[in-house]
Amino acid sequence: MRHTLVPFALLDGGTLEVVWANDAFARMTGYDASGARAHQHDLVPAGVRRHDELTAAREAIRAGRATSATLTLRRADGTLFPCQVHVSPIAGGPAREDAPVATWVAAFHDLTEQTSHDAEQAALMESERRERRCLGIIAQVSDLLMDVTDMATPLHEVATLLRRSVVGGAAFYVNDGGLRTPDELDGRRPPSGRGSRHGESRRPDGGDEAAVERDAVQALLDGDRDRPVEVDVRGDYPRGSASYWLAAQAGVDDLGDLTDGRVVVYPVPGRRRVIGVLVVVGRYGGGLTGLETSTRTVVELTARRVGLTLDNARLYDREHRLAETLQRAMLPQQAEVDGLDVWTYYAPNSENAQVGGDWYDVLQIDPDVVGIVIGDVVGHDVEAAAAMGQLRSVVRSYAFDVTTPGPVLERVDQLVAGMRIPRSAGLVLSTLRRDGGGWSLEYSRAGHLPALHARGGHVDQLSGAGGPLIGFGSGARATETVRLEPGDVLVYYTDGLIERRDRDLREGLQALCGIVGAVTARDSAGIGEELLSRLADHPEDDVAVVVVRVPDPRDAAERGRSPRRRRWSLPSEAASVGRARHAVVRTCHAWDMPDASNAELVVSELVANAVLHGYGHVSLQLYDTGDGLRIEVEDGNSAPPVTTDGHPGRVGGFGMQIVERLADWGWRQSSRGKVVWAKVRPGALPSSAR
Structure with missing residues (x-):
């Protein structure tokens, strides 16, 4: 100095x-x-x-x-x-x-040099502040897009966030059969992105079509332009064109009133096509000049993030529907078996695409012969499902022709070896034959875990008649026979029921045997539901279970002396809502109770509220009160349930209103938190029917 x-x-x-x-x-x-x-x-x-x-x-x-x-x-x-x-x-x-x-x-x-340095530092700090603000906005956008239960709600929320933070106005429009507002979409499905063109007709004054300027908004939708364009919402555009529609809609949404009429249109790109557009208005004037550089960056990143989310939702929706279609085609409907009480269950691992290689089958071969199959193909993909479908068809065909399990599996070995199915598989095939007033069981195993036979609290593993995986057998397959008595229970299962990372299959099988031996339910559905509540709260693989019970004449007298009751402990996660719905429907059918659909709606809302607002595990209890079904749901939050006017587009907003229409309900404090109970009113109409 x-x-x-x-x-x-x-x-x-x-x-x-x-x-x-x-x-x-x-x-x-x-x-x-x-x-x-x-x-x-x-x-x-x-x-x-x-x-x-x-x-x-x-x-x-x-x-x-x-x-x-x-x-x-x-x-x-x-x-x-x-x-x-x-x-x-x-x-x-x-x-x-x-x-x-x-x-x-x-x-x-x-001080010239020092002042310049201070100004430079101030500019750097302001730039860093703007960058932090931009990152914060993008993080909030990501949070809003995490739970896309419908398309309209997150798009409206993201637009509101942009209006409050960086722009004067913002609105999303999606390309689904032409441009549409989010509220016009099917809330259950994401936009396709390939909607029909709005068209290029003549000007309103009838001018020549060749003189019409290129439709800038349609160019964005077609992917011919990837940079934002300015649109004058007060301009003259071909009637029916994308720019004409957008200009009219901007007037409805009051976007044109915020500036001199110019708005900025950003493409919302998916992986292969533009899914829609984001229209914004600057705070300090129309057009691109009304947007700061940092604001342009935020808007562009937001449009890309929204496009990726919508595209992922579309791809997931397509794969999910494909998987559901495959699953419905490959798994049988519950068979009504004369003289036997049969309950079946299948649930894919939630981490997979809702399709896998586990399967079961219940075959009414003739009035006195019932076939039961449970199997597992290695893998959790469409190829595993396809292999499972082939095996199921082969086993079903030979079982109707031969019926004895060992010879059936021998034929399956021969055919599968020639078919060159790429996935190995194991299964248990059994047939139950009516013999006078009772039943006898024949079974054969091909590399699969043994079925369980329970009688009077004692459980045996049916580990005889074992053999290699399907397709690897080169000789005769053995068949074992077991005589069944009234009250006997058979449990067939795949390894997803008992296998966990923290224990081996042997320990899991011992735990299953202990649970089966201690079950007090006197119907197959009650036994199955108790197994699931004890073992399938957090499955790490696909789960398939078949429970068969030989009816006991003492069952009716026992039901008359004591009320029926079932209990489940469910994890606090969204998948528990579906578990609870299925459990209630199966219980109503097992107890011959009407109004299963109403009970399903009630339990869905109660468990959803417990998952959304409660703490810890959710306890579900069902009671047969003699004059109806009583449902109790317990969670760790002691705050009482509240009836609201609902939140459009959100899950659970109208929950207690639905419960009030279908049931008498209340709540009480418990040692853990609270219990919400509901007694389904017989003959009540579902809310959708009113």
């Missing part, structure tokens, strides 16, 4: 004059002593004067005190520069009548 020493008279109102200046002062200001003296009374522009500092310095000089001030001075070339001035009196100088000090020395420090 350089300092300049001069006698200083600029601060005393003009009574002192510059008498000397060094070379550094001349280099900094362009003035020598005479030049400084000639121009020392020149004024700087009013906009840069520092009146407070100037006044304080003058008062200090009049009092004879040293002082400092930051001022703006003028160089000889007319430029202005900030300067720190330090003024000190020289003791012993000649006295003056009007001032205690006659001579002063001033040191000047040019």
